[in-house]
Amino acid sequence: MKESTRIMLKKHGWRIDRFIHNYIYFAFYYPYVKIVQLVLPLAGLLTWFKPLSVVGDFVFSRYHSKVISVGDTQKIFSLNEDITAISEKNKRIIPMKYAFKILFKEADYIAAMDCPCKKAYNDKVVTEPSCFALGKGLASFWLDHGQKYHARKVTQKEALDTINKLRKLGYINQAFFKVATGGSTGVICTCHPDTCVSLKASAITKKIHPYLSQNIESGYSVQCDTKKCKKCGTCVKTCHFGAIKMVNGIRTYNKDLCLGCELCVENCAQNALSLYVDPVKAVPLDIDLVKKEFANR
Ligand code: SF4
Numbered sequence: 662m663k664e665s666t667r668i669m670l671k672k673h674g675w676r677i678d679r680f681i682h683n684y685i686y687f688a689f690y691y692p693y694v695k696i697v698q699l700v701l702p703l704a705g706l707l708t709w710f711k712p713l714s715v716v717g718d719f720v721f722s723r724y725h726s727k728v729i730s731v732g733d734t735q736k737i738f739s740l741n742e743d744i745t746a747i748s749e750k751n752k753r754i755i756p757m758k759y760a761f762k763i764l765f766k767e768a769d770y771i772a773a774m775d776c777p778c779k780k781a782y783n784d785k786v787v788t789e790p791s792c793f794a795l796g797k798g799l800a801s802f803w804l805d806h807g808q809k810y811h812a813r814k815v816t817q818k819e820a821l822d823t824i825n826k827l828r829k830l831g832y833i834n835q836a837f838f839k840v841a842t843g844g845s846t847g848v849i850c851t852c853h854p855d856t857c858v859s860l861k862a863s864a865i866t867k868k869i870h871p872y873l874s875q876n877i878e879s880g881y882s883v884q885c886d887t888k889k890c891k892k893c894g895t896c897v898k899t900c901h902f903g904a905i906k907m908v909n910g911i912r913t914y915n916k917d918l919c920l921g922c923e924l925c926v927e928n929c930a931q932n933a934l935s936l937y938v939d940p941v942k943a944v945p946l947d948i949d950l951v952k953k954e955f956a957n958r
């Protein structure tokens with residue numbers, strides 16, 4: 662048995678079912694995502710059937726993402742120390758029932774792998790590896806088992822370069838949490854709503870119930886300096902989630918629809934937009950804040 666498999670087995674202890682799920686998920690990433698892709702249109706036809714929210718809630722409480730802003734993404738990819746935050750307090754950041762451990766161990770040990778969603782949806786823009794596993798435990802498993810998905814070891818700088826390049830093309834970042842991977846984060850994704858099963862799943866489940874989403878908002882909302890805004894409409898086109906509109910020459914913003922991804926801020930040529938920590942939203946996955954207020958000592 663390979664060392665990385667042994668580490669994974671040890672992590673799951675007696676929950677051999679979770680070990681098997683984890684093993685299948687990462688060793689056969691693509692068929693796993695392909696099955697979800699095939700099921701989604703059916704779910705899209707059944708949004709009128711409200712009891713389906715029970716299924717969505719079951720899945721999402723065990724497998725979900727936290728959207729992360731550019732600044733918070735950069736902090737994660739600059740980590741040079743271990744972070745362990747395991748407590749119910751984390752639910753202020755990740756308000757989910759089962760998977761909410763914030764664990765970054767040897768976070769500078771990074772593997773990049775092809776994104777199965779982009780492959781399934783035939784994303785023509787991004788062909789390079791854009792999923793990142795942080796930490797030796799998971800990254801070495803990818804390197805051992807993900808050759809078919811071009812898994813390779815990358816530096817923090819290489820990962821950030823890819824992320825910055827893709828953000829310019831309209832991709833956002835998410836940290837994924839999954840019960841089967843130990844209930845903690847470990848994978849940082851770079852996703853586009855047109856080619857991401859997770860964002861597509863949420864677009865469907867939000868029709869069942871507006872709060873039924875696999876993707877937790879970053880925790881930031883956007884403020885606009887109206888003196889700087891030239892009403893060019895770029896932010897309207899940039900936002901994937903319909904949070905910004907231009908109605909009769911007036912720019913409107915619906916923060917309930919905003920995931921705080923920061924794309925509009927990056928794309929405003931007038932620097933009229935900025936993020937602020939919104940007290941009515943989940944707390945951001947800001948490593949400085951996690952170290953100060955959430956980490957176990
Ligand atoms: S969640 Fe995002 S990066 Fe991860 S596999 Fe799907 S599209 Fe790719």
Ligand code: SF4
Nearest residue numbers: 890891893894896929
């Ligand atoms: S991109 Fe900036 S300048 Fe253009 S409408 Fe949006 S806030 Fe205003």
Ligand code: SF4
Nearest residue numbers: 900919920922923925
């Ligand atoms: S308004 Fe849209 S683009 Fe801007 S941060 Fe919110 S979700 Fe992202």
